[in-house]
Amino acid sequence: MTLVGAQHSIFRQAAQMARETGALVTMADDEKAALESLRRAGGDLVMIDVSLDVPGFISALRAERIAVPTIACGIDATAERAVAAVRGGARDYLPLPPDRDLIAAAILSVARPSRDMIGASEAMRQVTDFAKSMAATAAPILIRGEPGTGKEVMARMIHACSGRTGHFVTVECHGVATAILESELFGHEPGDFPGAIARRVGRMDEAGGGTIFLRGVEALSPPLQARLLDLIQGQTAENGLPATLHQGARLITSSTSNLHSLVEQGRFRADLLARLDLAEIRLPSLRERGQDILTLAHHFAAQFATLYGTREPDFDDAAGSVLETYVWPGNVSELETTIHRAILLAQSPVIGTDALVKVDGTPLELSPEDQEDSMQVEPLIGHTVAEVERELILHTLERCGGNRTSASSILGISVRTMRNKLKSFVQAGISVAPCK
Numbered sequence: 001m002t003l004v005g006a007q008h009s010i011f012r013q014a015a016q017m018a019r020e021t022g023a024l025v026t027m028a029d030d031e032k033a034a035l036e037s038l039r040r041a042g043g044d045l046v047m048i049d050v051s052l053d054v055p056g057f058i059s060a061l062r063a064e065r066i067a068v069p070t071i072a073c074g075i076d077a078t079a080e081r082a083v084a085a086v087r088g089g090a091r092d093y094l095p096l097p098p099d100r101d102l103i104a105a106a107i108l109s110v111a112r113p114s115r116d117m118i119g120a121s122e123a124m125r126q127v128t129d130f131a132k133s134m135a136a137t138a139a140p141i142l143i144r145g146e147p148g149t150g151k152e153v154m155a156r157m158i159h160a161c162s163g164r165t166g167h168f169v170t171v172e173c174h175g176v177a178t179a180i181l182e183s184e185l186f187g188h189e190p191g192d193f194p195g196a197i198a199r200r201v202g203r204m205d206e207a208g209g210g211t212i213f214l215r216g217v218e219a220l221s222p223p224l225q226a227r228l229l230d231l232i233q234g235q236t237a238e239n240g241l242p243a244t245l246h247q248g249a250r251l252i253t254s255s256t257s258n259l260h261s262l263v264e265q266g267r268f269r270a271d272l273l274a275r276l277d278l279a280e281i282r283l284p285s286l287r288e289r290g291q292d293i294l295t296l297a298h299h300f301a302a303q304f305a306t307l308y309g310t311r312e313p314d315f316d317d318a319a320g321s322v323l324e325t326y327v328w329p330g331n332v333s334e335l336e337t338t339i340h341r342a343i344l345l346a347q348s349p350v351i352g353t354d355a356l357v358k359v360d361g362t363p364l365e366l367s368p369e370d371q372e373d374s375m376q377v378e379p380l381i382g383h384t385v386a387e388v389e390r391e392l393i394l395h396t397l398e399r400c401g402g403n404r405t406s407a408s409s410i411l412g413i414s415v416r417t418m419r420n421k422l423k424s425f426v427q428a429g430i431s432v433a434p435c436k
Contacts, residue, residue, distance in 0.1 A: 002026045004034040004057075005049030010075060010096050014047070017103040024167075031057040035064070039200040043068050044170070047094065050074035050081050055088025062089075063195030065183035067176060117150065117157055118299050119292030123284040128157075134279045135161035140232075142217075142276050143254040145283030148333030151254040152215060154283060158252060159211040166210025166249065169203050174216040182224060186231075204231070207249040217253040217276065218262060222269075229272045251276070286328040286335060287399075288410055293324050296332060300339040301351070308343065315351045322353050326364055327399075338364060393421055394432065402433040 001023050005011050015025045026043070028034035031052055037043070038061075048054055050072040058070055072085035073094040082093040094103075117128050134141060135158045143151045152170065159168045171184055179193070187202030204212055214220075220228065232251070253276050262268035286293065297315065305312040315323065328334055342355040356364040383391075397407040397418075408418040422432050 001045040001047065002028055002034055002037055002043045003047050004028045004031065005052065005073075011049070014073070014096060014103060031060070035060060035066075036198075038066050038068065039064070039198055041201065042169070042203050042206045046070045047073050048090075050077045050085050050093065054085040054090055058089035064197070064200060065180045065188070065193075065195070066200065067172075067180050067184050117154060118296050119289055120295070121284075121289045121292045123288050124292060127154075127281050127283060130279075131158050131281050132161050134158070136163060138250060139278045140251045140253070140276050141278070142259070142280045143252065143283060144258075144280060145254075145256065146285050146331055147256050148331035149283040149285060150332050151283060152213065154281065155211070155213045155252045155254065159213075159250075162211070162250065164210050164248075164250065166208055167206065168211045168213065169207040169249075170213045170215060171203050172215050173219040175219075178221045178224060181220075182227070185224070186227065204249060209248045211250045211252055214251070214253045216255065218255045218257045218259060218268060225269045225272050229269060229275065232272075232275045282405065285400075286331040290324060293328075293335065294320055296335055297323050297339055300336050301343060304340050304343040310343070311349055313343065313346055313349050313351050316353075318353050319351050319356055322356055322364055390421075390425060390430070393418070394425070394430075397422075397433050 001018060003011060003015050003018070003025060006029060007027055011027070015027060018025050026037050026041070028037055031048075034046065034048070034057070038046075046068055048057060048070060051074060054070070054072050061068065061070070069091050070089065071092050071094050072082065072090040073096050074081065075096045077093075077095070086093055117124060131141075131154060141158060143154050145151050156168055171181075173181060176184070183200060183202070185202050185204055187200045187205060188196050189199055190196055259268050259273050259277070263270045263273055294315070302312045323335075337359070338356060341357060342351050345355040345357070353363070358364060393407070393411065396410055397404070400407040400410070404415055404418050404422075408415045411418070425432055
């Protein structure tokens with residue numbers, strides 16, 4: 001992160017607090033120095049003194065196609081200045097002298113420093129073991145999974161296990177205009193476009209000797225797919241195997257989509273996919289990791305208790321039951337925010353069901369739609385074991401959106417057995433959810 005402002009004691013204190021959270025901090029006296037630093041080395045977060053020209057600074061960032069979250073901060077700033085900074089494009093306003101919790105929360109809002117995949121379920125053990133076995137290689141890795149399953153955490157773990165000395169650099173591909181994303185990835189030279197007044201180093205170069213992580217690679221436009229392919233092909237080793245990118249950077253990508261389906265639809269290049277998925281890691285959804293839910297809940301509870309300086313709470317039996325039976329459509333990310341709210345709402349050292357609420361304050365329970373979809377045991381009484389088995393398989397497959405691999409993992413059977421069962425159902429004239 002970059003801290004912009006006169007380096008008096010309060011700013012130095014804020015910088016030290018940020019470093020204590022694990023952030024790499026660069027100090028800049030003014031907007032010009034900050035821009036020069038960002039052109040040269042990039043960054044994930046800027047905190048700028050509200051007494052400076054925050055709207056002008058953010059306009060300069062946009063003109064040079066530098067996409068970085070900016071938070072205004074100040075000492076006894078007037079409400080007018082704080083509001084003007086936010087209206088000018090700042091993500092938020094942070095008062096100074098700094099509060100350690102606020103500094104940590106600001107950094108956590110744009111970065112996930114964790115390097116560990118929490119959980120001991122068989123589904124997680126398999127993917128984690130495979131990821132670690134590939135970590136020391138230079139092979140590109142594609143991480144697939146539903147939103148909130150921890151794709152960036154997995155990427156950071158791979159980087160941490162790789163022995164690489166360079167930075168771990170994240171680039172968000174979703175929701176970023178092609179021109180801005182191109183400069184973010186590859187940099188630009190003076191005069192490349194109006195507003196390009198100085199040379200900017202791209203994140204690809206910034207990751208030299210480390211890892212470049214492209215989050216949501218399916219969102220790359222056709223021109224950027226072509227440019228990324230050219231870069232990878234230009235670094236292909238003599239033996240034909242993929243080599244590292246610029247200055248030894250390792251490429252990891254993630255996607256919530258089935259890229260092979262996008263290739264069939266003409267929305268993603270087949271030759272680029274062939275380069276990206278030399279190794280593919282599919283992260284299981286949280287509902288496939290039932291035994292990990294309480295482990296993760298306790299991990300997040302300890303994390304937020306430390307953040308707020310409170311005693312680590314426990315969960316009563318009813319709360320534990322709710323956590324284990326809820327379907328978690330938002331996966332690990334939703335569990336994390338739910339525990340964060342619970343820490344803030346809990347009135348005692350033991351968290352009960354009253355503190356487990358959704359973002360709108362409603363209880364954490366099955367929605368009416370989920371209740372209607374959930375399999376009822378009573379209607380199965382009087383049926384044969386084969387009929388009950390068929391109902392269970394079809395119901396699980398439907399809940400997994402037609403994903404054969406996910407459904408097989410939940411049921412504890414092989415994908416081959418699942419396919420054979422489904423084939424027999426189709427032959428019997430029974431409708432089966434489309435394959436995904």
